[in-house]
Amino acid sequence: MRIIDLFSGAGGLTFGFYYRKRKNEFVRNRKNSFVFANEIDHFAAEAFKANFPDIKMINEDIKLLDKERIERLIGDRPVDLIIGGPPCQSFSTVGQRVFDEKATLYEEYLRILSIAKPKIFLFENVKGMLSMRETFYKTDNHGNIVYEIKKNKETGRERKYPKVERYGRKIIDIIKEKFEFITDDFGYNISCEVLNTVNYGVPENRERVFVVGIRKDLDIEWSYPKAIKGDKLSIKDAISDLPIVLENENVVKYNSQPQNDYQKLMRGNNKVLTEHYCGIYGEKIRTVIQNVKQGEGKEDFNNLVESGVIDKKYRLTSGYKNTYGRLIESIPAPTITNNMTAPSGLRCIHYSQNRALTPREGARIQSFPDWFEFRGGVGSVTTQIGNAVPPLMAIILAKQIEKLLKG
Template identity: 55%
Template sequence: MKIVDLFSGAGGLTFGFYYNLINGEFVRNENCEIVFANEFDNAAAEAFRLNFPDVNMIHKNIKEFSEEEVTALIGEDQIDLIIGGPPCQSFSTIGKRKYDDKAKLYNEYYRMLSLVRPRMFLFENVKGMLSMRDENGNLVMDDIASKFRHINDDLGYNIQYSVLNAVHFGVPQYRERVFIIGIRNDLDIAWEFPTFVEGTPTISLQEAIADLPIAQPAEEVGEYTHYDLENDYQRLMRGNNHRLTCHFVPTYGDKIQTIINHVIPGEGKDYINNLVDKGILEEKYRLTSGYSNTYGRLLPNQPCTTITKNLSTPSGLRCIHYNQNRALTPREGARIQSFPDWFQFYGNRFEVKTQIGNAVPPLLAMKLAEQIERLIG
């Protein structure tokens, strides 16, 4: 199966096609060839190269691809699949939603479909895309579906989309994303999204990360301290890895550290302000900004809340470790996303967290890849 990978980031979606899960290990899927990948962000492109060194990563603005360049990259072979999801920040229901240039990048995905003419495509984005409207008040999803169904007189795609929650597919995280599948309209292929089987157990946050070493504020830990792994998920994530990376904690000021020290699992901003009201904490610790779930401590016995690029920022969302007085480390965030510990990220601390928070969880990507490979592999 020949694949073109757009808006690849560090490679979460890529991972699902690059590997199979066999007997509790990630094994290279020799049936999938990623012909080329594209990413605009330099740090994410470098991370991709580190993890998929045999893939031709083109680091450039997707708008700069000419028809001649695309033709040269794909050669004479039929491309079976385009995968990828344009930047999602503009569609997110958290923060300011705006129909800006990033929101319009699905038009570049459309342009690449017209040039590559794959048999299928897989498009991913945040759930908020379904309710986003353009400058004329029209639903963006309607525009996407219309354009992708009728690319030109002889090319179009039959469209199906669904919201999938990563927690239903082996990922220890509640994370809803919309996936659009397009099947070229000259093909007689029936698609069904992978489904959640009621009663299937989920993986809790504690089950996912409890084996990772204790880390203190202002500390980076590079060695494992626990070698008696407790479950299959920990064994899968650890693999044969021996050197721990990205397991670091920032330095906190007095106010943030005091809040972290006092908040209990399942509580957040409102709990802290209640402590101030009762005189348990001084007035200077009152929180006047943020959402009700900010400065929140996670629950150990449930899957994690959605990981974002703010995964280590207590003022940004619920991300305080369930029993250590600190926020999650990037490596813990990667674990929660289902990246194995040997997966490498690149750049400064903000860039690393962005690569993790923006990614499609590899285990969810793997479920979609299995479905697609059964149809056209």
């Protein structure tokens, strides 16, 4: 397949079309080639280039990719597939949802579809996209958005929010309609489904929306891959072979053998461990971590404060119910987020060690192999990991698409 990769990030979705899994190893999938990839973030683009050096990476705003340039890149041969999903922060139900410019980046995806006219497209985003609506904000006499201060009921924090005048249609309905009828004689038959990566060999409960479009002139029908039968991988299955890390420590060597097939797959022939480090905590955070058991979090810790077991000066006054939470070793991880290295993040304290996850542990849980490289500081690295489609999920989707085009 000839593929165009949009909003690629560090390349989680790319990985599934670049590699395939054979005998519990990742091997290059020579049946696929990439016309180009596009990513606006500098560090994510650098990571992409490090991992996929033979794919042309265009590190700039997608809006700068004009029709003539895209046509030159494509050349005379047809494009089979466009993959990618615009940034998800606008649609996420975690934190502040804002209908901003990022929420309409699907228009750029649509524009490139209309130029490249691939046989199929694969569009991915967070589940929150299904409930997001067009939002029209109140403006003043000068056309500036009017804001108001609101207090978050869970965190107690005051934040500035734009005042809403009215809501419009659901974004997913707009996307379906626009992608189905791009022009009078060109468009796609659309399928949309929420898939949980835990059902496809990834040790993580991560629900994502996958929108697939099949060009209307093709006599083929899409079906989503079936869930893998058998027990789900736990977080312990995923990361228990990785070395212990203490505060202010960066570990670069393995000190044990892989304990299961998943760990063998993730390690491959890798020798040097990267992104496996921990920062330094203050006294309050350290106290929280030491007193939170598996499955517990903020409210359990505050109950200890209320009962007099822990001094009231340590009471947690910010964060959501599932923040400051310790992971449960025997079950899959919850969704890995950009805040995986912060104990105050959404349930990301290691199940047995008194610290948050390391970036490498987050990458492992997302099914990135240990030899996969990331770029930038810890914030950039965790964003590259947290925003990605898990590679093992991507491989299964790629296999399904290849099978469809063969038929």
